[in-house]
Amino acid sequence: xxxxxxxxxxxxxxxxxxxxxxxxxxxxxxxxxxxxxxxxxxxxxxxxxxxxxxxxxxxxxxxxxxxxxxxxxxxxxxxxxxxxxxxxxxxxxxxxxxxxxxxxxxxxxxxxxxxxxxxxxxxxxxxxxxxxxxxxxxxxxxxxxxxxxxxxxxxxxxxxxxxxxxxxxxxxxxxxxxxxxxxxxxxxxxxxxxxxxxxxxxxxxxxxxxxxxxxxxxxxxxxxxxxxxxxxxxxxxxxxxxxxxxxxxxxxxxxxxxxxxxxxxxxxxxxxxxxxxxxxxxxxxxxxxxxxxxxxxxxxxxxxxxxxxxxxxxxxxxxxxxxxxxxxxxxxxxxxxxxxx
Amino acid sequence: xxxxxxxxxxxxxxxxxxxxxxxxxxxxxxxxxxxxxxxxxxxxxxxxxxxxxxxxxxxxxxxxxxxxxxxxxxxxxxxxxxxxxxxxxxxxxxxxxxxxxxxxxxxxxxxxxxxxxxxxxxxxxxxxxxxxxxxxxxxxxxxxxxxxxxxxxxxxxxxxxxxxxxxxxxxxxxxxxxxxxxxxxxxxxxxxxxxxxxxxxxxxxxxxxxxxxxxxxxxxxxxxxxxxxxxxxxxxxxxxxxxxxxxxxxxxxxxxxxxxxxxxxxxxxxxxxxxxxxxxxxxxxxxxxxxxxxxxxxxxxxxxxxxxxxxxxxxxxxxxxxxxxxxxxxxxxxxxxxxxxxxxxxxxxxxxxxxxxxxxxxxxxxxxxxxxxxxxxxxxxxxxxxxxxxxxxxxxxxxxxxxxxxxxxxxxxxxxxxxxxxxxxxxxxxxxxxxxxxxxxxxxxxxxxxxxxxxxxxxxxxxxxxxxxxxxxxxxxxxxxxxxxxxxxxxxxxxxxxxxxxxxxxxxxxxxxxxxxxxxxxxxxxxxxxxxxxxxxxxxxxxxxxxxxxxxxxxxxxxxxxxxxxx
Numbered sequence: 001x002x003x004x005x006x007x008x009x010x011x012x013x014x015x016x017x018x019x020x021x022x023x024x025x026x027x028x029x030x031x032x033x034x035x036x037x038x039x040x041x042x043x044x045x046x047x048x049x050x051x052x053x054x055x056x057x058x059x060x061x062x063x064x065x066x067x068x069x070x071x072x073x074x075x076x077x078x079x080x081x082x083x084x085x086x087x088x089x090x091x092x093x094x095x096x097x098x099x100x101x102x103x104x105x106x107x108x109x110x111x112x113x114x115x116x117x118x119x120x121x122x123x124x125x126x127x128x129x130x131x132x133x134x135x136x137x138x139x140x141x142x143x144x145x146x147x148x149x150x151x152x153x154x155x156x157x158x159x160x161x162x163x164x165x166x167x168x169x170x171x172x173x174x175x176x177x178x179x180x181x182x183x184x185x186x187x188x189x190x191x192x193x194x195x196x197x198x199x200x201x202x203x204x205x206x207x208x209x210x211x212x213x214x215x216x217x218x219x220x221x222x223x224x225x226x227x228x229x230x231x232x233x234x235x236x237x238x239x240x241x242x243x244x245x246x247x248x249x250x251x252x253x254x255x256x257x258x259x260x261x262x263x264x265x266x267x268x269x270x271x272x273x274x275x276x277x278x279x280x281x282x283x284x285x286x287x288x289x290x291x292x293x294x295x296x297x298x299x300x301x302x303x304x305x306x307x308x309x310x311x312x313x314x315x316x317x318x319x320x321x322x323x324x325x326x327x328x329x330x331x332x333x334x335x336x337x338x339x340x341x
Numbered sequence: 342x343x344x345x346x347x348x349x350x351x352x353x354x355x356x357x358x359x360x361x362x363x364x365x366x367x368x369x370x371x372x373x374x375x376x377x378x379x380x381x382x383x384x385x386x387x388x389x390x391x392x393x394x395x396x397x398x399x400x401x402x403x404x405x406x407x408x409x410x411x412x413x414x415x416x417x418x419x420x421x422x423x424x425x426x427x428x429x430x431x432x433x434x435x436x437x438x439x440x441x442x443x444x445x446x447x448x449x450x451x452x453x454x455x456x457x458x459x460x461x462x463x464x465x466x467x468x469x470x471x472x473x474x475x476x477x478x479x480x481x482x483x484x485x486x487x488x489x490x491x492x493x494x495x496x497x498x499x500x501x502x503x504x505x506x507x508x509x510x511x512x513x514x515x516x517x518x519x520x521x522x523x524x525x526x527x528x529x530x531x532x533x534x535x536x537x538x539x540x541x542x543x544x545x546x547x548x549x550x551x552x553x554x555x556x557x558x559x560x561x562x563x564x565x566x567x568x569x570x571x572x573x574x575x576x577x578x579x580x581x582x583x584x585x586x587x588x589x590x591x592x593x594x595x596x597x598x599x600x601x602x603x604x605x606x607x608x609x610x611x612x613x614x615x616x617x618x619x620x621x622x623x624x625x626x627x628x629x630x631x632x633x634x635x636x637x638x639x640x641x642x643x644x645x646x647x648x649x650x651x652x653x654x655x656x657x658x659x660x661x662x663x664x665x666x667x668x669x670x671x672x673x674x675x676x677x678x679x680x681x682x683x684x685x686x687x688x689x690x691x692x693x694x695x696x697x698x699x700x701x702x703x704x705x706x707x708x709x710x711x712x713x714x715x716x717x718x719x720x721x722x723x724x725x726x727x728x729x730x731x732x733x734x735x736x737x738x739x740x741x742x743x744x745x746x747x748x749x750x751x752x753x754x755x756x757x758x759x760x761x762x763x764x765x766x767x768x769x770x771x772x773x774x775x776x777x778x779x780x781x782x783x784x785x786x787x788x789x790x791x792x793x794x795x796x797x798x799x800x801x802x803x804x805x806x807x808x809x810x811x812x813x814x815x816x817x818x819x820x821x822x823x824x825x826x827x828x829x830x831x832x833x834x835x836x837x838x839x840x841x842x843x844x845x846x847x848x849x850x851x852x853x854x855x856x857x858x859x860x861x862x863x864x865x866x867x868x869x870x871x872x873x874x875x876x877x878x879x880x881x882x883x884x885x886x887x888x889x890x891x892x893x894x895x896x897x898x899x900x901x902x903x904x905x906x907x908x
Contacts, residue, residue, distance in 0.1 A: 004753070070752060089740070094726070094748040133738045135726070135749065135770065162769075164762045 005029050006173055007069035009062070009084065011037060012284055013048040013146035014101060015075035021149065022073070023053035024176050029068060033076075033084075035060050048284075050150040066091030071099065071169055073140070074124075077285040078104025082127050089132040099138040099159060099170050100124045103194035104287040107294045116301050118235060121294060123191040138166040139187060140174075141194035141246040143253035145260060149179075156180035158246040160190035182245055189241035192232045197251040198262045198288030199295070199309050200224030204255035205266020206315070206322045220308075221255050226338070227308050231295060234304050262288040269315060270322040292316060307332060354520075354555035357527045362474050365557035366531075366609040367581045371472040377604070381465040385600035386458055389593060396446075399453055400437070406460065406591040407433055413588050421569050429463065457593070464597040470560060470583040476575070481552055516550055518719035518782060519660075522732060526658050526722050527556055529734045531609050533638045534559060535775055536662035537626060538615040540669045547613060547662070550717050560605055561613035562598070562634065581610075599637050606641035606657060616775060622679035624672065624897035626663070626779050630772040632765070639767050642725045646747045646756050656734050656746065659727070659771065661720035661778040665849070667788040667866040669894075676894040684809065718782040718847060726767060727774025780901055785837055786849045787863030792875055792895035794830045795821060795884060797908040812889045820885045823878075829908055831856050836907050846902060867895050 008019040011032035019030045030052070032038045038060045041047045045054065052058075059065065065072060066088060076084050081102055092098075106122040122130065125137045138161030149155055159170035159181055167183035175181050184190050203224065207216050225248060229239050241247055254260045258267070265286040268278040275289070296313040299306055311329055314320035320328075358364040370377055393399040410430055414422070436456050443449050526532065536547055544563070551559055562585040568574040583601060586594070606612055614634045617627035642657040669675070721729050724746045728736040736744040749767070750756055798821055803811055834856065840846045851862050864884070868875040873888035875895050886892045 090742065094744060094746075095751050130739070133728075133742070133744050135767075162766050165760060 004070050005057075005068045007031065007065040007072035009065060009072060009074040009088070010076035011041060011047045011058075012075065012077075013050065013150075014144070015073075016047040016050045016052060017144070017146040017149040018073055018075055018101060018140070019056050020050065020053050021176065021179055022173055023055050025173055028053070028056045029065055030056050030058050031062060031065050032058065032060065033080075048146070050146070062088045063091045066093075066096070070095065071097045071173065073099050073101060074128075075101040078102050078106060078124065078287060078290060079285070081124055082106055082108070082131065085128055085131045092132045092134050094133050094135060096134045097136040097138070097166055097169055098128050098132075098134050099140055099161070099166065100128065101140040101144075102287075103141065103191075103198060104290055105195055105294045107297070114297075114301055116297055118298070118302075121235070121298055123188060123195070125187055125191060136163050136166050137161060137187070138163070138170060139191050139194070140170065141190050141250065142182075143245070143250045145253065145257055147259050152178055154178050154180075156182060156245060158182045158184050158190055158244065160184040160187045160241070160246070162187055184241060184244065184246070186238045186241045188236070189232065189238040190244075190246045192235055192237040193228070193241055193244075193247040194250060195287070195291055196228040196231055196295075197224075197247070197254055198286070198291050199312065200228065200251060201254040201260055201262035202266040202269070202286070202288040202292070202312055203308055205260075205263040205268075206270045206325070207266075208258075208263070209267040209270025210322060210326065212326065217255070221251060224255070224308060225251060227306050231304070231306050231309070234298075234302065261286045265289065272321070274319075275316050289316060354524065354553065356555045357524050358557055362477070362557075366611065367472050367558050367560055368474060370560075370605060370608060370610055371470070374469060374471070377608075378462070378465045378469050381469070381597065381601045381604050382458065382462040384604055385461045385465065385593075385597040386454075388596050388600060389457065389461070392592070392596070396450065396453065399457065400440075402592055403433070403437065403453070403456060403460070406593045407437070409591050410589070417588055419566070419569055421565060423467075433460065460593055461597050461600075464594050465601060468583050468585070468598055468601050470581055472558065472560075472581045477558060477581075480575075513714055514546065514549070515714065515716040516554065516719065517716055517784070519721050520554060520719055522722055523660055523719055524554060524556065525732050526730070526734055527611065530656040530658050531606055531641075532556075532559070532611040532658050532660055532722075533606065534611070534613045534660045534662055535616045535635075536613070537664055537779055538617045538620050539624070539664065539666060540620060540671060542670070543615070543620075543664055544613075546664060546715070546717065551613075557611060559611045559613040562602070595633065599633060599640075602634055603637040603641045603644070606638060607644055609655070612638075616772065620671070620675060622675050622682070624669070624676065624894040625900050626776070626783060626898065628776060628901070630775060632768045632772060635772060635775075636764060636768040639725045639764050639771065642746070643750050643756075643759065643764065646750050647758075656730075657725050658722040658730060658734070659725060659775065660722050661775050661782065663718045663720075663779055663783045665716045665718065665784040665786055667714070667786055668869050668871075670870075672868060672891055672894050673871060673888075676890045679894075680809075680812070680890065716784055716849065718784055720778045720782045723774065723778070725771060727771050781845060782847055783898075784847045784849050785852065785899065786866070787851045787859045788867035789863075789895060789898045790833060790837065790852070791830065791860055791863030792867050792892055793899040793904065794826065794833055794908070795876055795886065796892050796896035797905050798826065798829055800905075801908050808893075812893060814889070816885075819889065820879065820883045823882050823884060826884050827856060827860065830860060832907050833904055834859070836904055840902060 005027040006022050007029045008015055008022065009031045011030055015030070019028050022028045032041065032047075038058050041052060041058050045052055074081070074084065081104070102124045104124070106124065106127050107116070107120060108122060109116055109120045125139055128134055128137050138159055140157050140159055142157040144155060144157055156179065157174065159167050159174070161167055162185055171181045171183065200220065203220055204217065207220050225242065228247070228251070229242050232239055232242060254263060257263060261282065261284055265278055265282065265288065268281065269275070279289070292309055292312050295306060295309050298304070299309065307329065311325045315322055315325045362368060389402070390399070393402050407430060414426060433456055436452060440449055440452050443452070523532065534547070536543060544561070558581040560581040560583060563577050563582040565584045565586040567577060568584060585598060602612065616630035616635055618631040621627055638657055638659065645655045645657070724730055724736045726746065726749055728738055728744050728746070730736050736746050738744050747756070799814070799819065800811060803814060803818070806814070834852070837846065837848060837852070841848050852859055864876050864878060868891050871888065871891060873891065874886070875888060875891040876884060876886055879885050
């Protein structure tokens, strides 16, 4: 067992929550990009509205993180992920282990190109492997609402990696009385679960905002899972992970919780606000917005038909009202219930 | 037929080891054969013990092996099998029986260990090659001389031409790619050469290429069935081959085989694996590699680090190689086997074109008198994780930063112990990298591209048909209008050029001419000596095939580049 410090990159609400959980078992280094934020966390002892464990050391230097930690948890929004990894990469070595907690996708082409394919859309683990020499990569996914974690309420997560040692290390570092950790070798599948469920979470916010009731919510969750599996397959993922904690588990939580960011985003859209307004009112990224944009572009150039995603895209970018979107979905000719098992 | 183009290497190379054959690692190995076999047995013994931690598991493994071996002797015995095999198995059986009646646990363990020891030692001794310098020199000169004679006789025509020296083998087989780097690194580390495998000719070709490049002999695993044939056994023994018996699938044998390869690499023996396992049945470049032998490269590298051997002198380098043919003699039977297997037929009899010395003779004759030009592309050297290395053997990541390979095996600056699951994953990653490199160094020949274009055009025209029905469309439907063909061909050709610019594939110099010429060259050369040709021009100038299966086979070579999107 190594007594080294553990690094967390990103002091948003989830990053802070992860750092606090890790601090139960280890010394933790928490990185924040903005020097002012570092100062403020040091001064106030709180980050993203959570009390920060006094054992946690705050830093502004990626070099310091890489130099002192064998295991690093990057938890930054997907739009900043590649940039962060490129800055970190010169300090990384093959012995490092990276377990990320970012539920988003990376699109590595200019905004104008229309012929994009799977090669242009990367999961975060793929970004890590592309930009750095690190091979022992994993992800952390599951129903982990930051505020509940911060309050120490019971929860669990999935650590996915093809390397057993990464899973074991993740378990050793994160496990506590109130926090259970499961292992899964299907890294890409688990990443896609976390990414794709955010789309459905936005839709769930809309359903709640329009007060459509519990039947509608059940309908959405089940059709949403079917769409997640459909898209997961198109992105070359295995589908078995979708019925696990990171798939259905996370989907139910995010689609029913008012404190989820993506849900909140949908809820505000249902109130008739425009995307710009919504984004302005929220202080942290709703990954689902970015995911919908990327999946829509991929779907257009690959001939995919993800019904819910396409409809949401119209709400976000083409001024379709939330109500019209629901009508459109409800009028869509009936389908086969299950056609993927 | 004269090949042109600056990238074709045709020169004489000095021996890499100036001291000659006595400096070759394989010579050291064979001098100390006895102690080496013991080392291999020890290594394999330890590994098997770690895989079978409980006594019951070990007994089960030994019983399992015993059962399978008895079955093999009964059902599938070969002339080369040692005569005392049956007796040996009986003695193991007797000892197991004795053990089952014992009470004292320490005696049981002792006896079990000695049984296992006998078994692995026997296997190790059977696998070990028997390299002989004098034979190697002889075999090399016979091969070079003989091939050169045949070549001249077939090219220049006329009886006296058999003494002509106008053509050398290098006129027929072009070696291209990172030759100098390979030669340099042969002296700085241990090379694992991993070629694609399309034809039985491959091992002869690679053996020849290794010798012509001035490299020392490489060891490689050759199927035991080949040792049944006296003339081949003679050559292979002398070329550093060790024996791989594909009938033996039991854990004890497989671990011993891996131990042999791993130990030999640790001793600095340059090795050759065909990581695809067997010849590609479909004509596709291998997508899935056999991980067993490949894992020994990673294991050997880790052991070297554990023993304190730092990068620089004991680094293991992986060198992907592709062999590019216009014509694969055994294509008709290979593709038949592929289609049968894919068609889920229960039985298939492997039709071996190489089962007797006579057949090999006629094959070589056909190759030298008829076969069209062949090129061997040597890829860039990589470390065992698939990072490129430079002339000094230093590894670099994709962004040009130096990577210390040992850090894949360290934590907090110390070499971490053996972790099988990690190394299995590393092996998978290495395998992916090798496949990627195959596609990158693969030389697209005109013949491949015409076959690809024609087959994909037919596939598009008959979209509704599945593969099996497509392969059976009537003759009149197989004709393609020349102008249509040319349009599509040109589109694909441009895509190929673009991929080349992006460094994703390589092309034959024949692809740098006018389109009509390229097409003509391709059609003339694709599978040129099959009795039924994959592609011909018919009387009206259209393009048609005489054998859809063969067209499919040669077309498959260019799968994996997404070229089909542009048809």
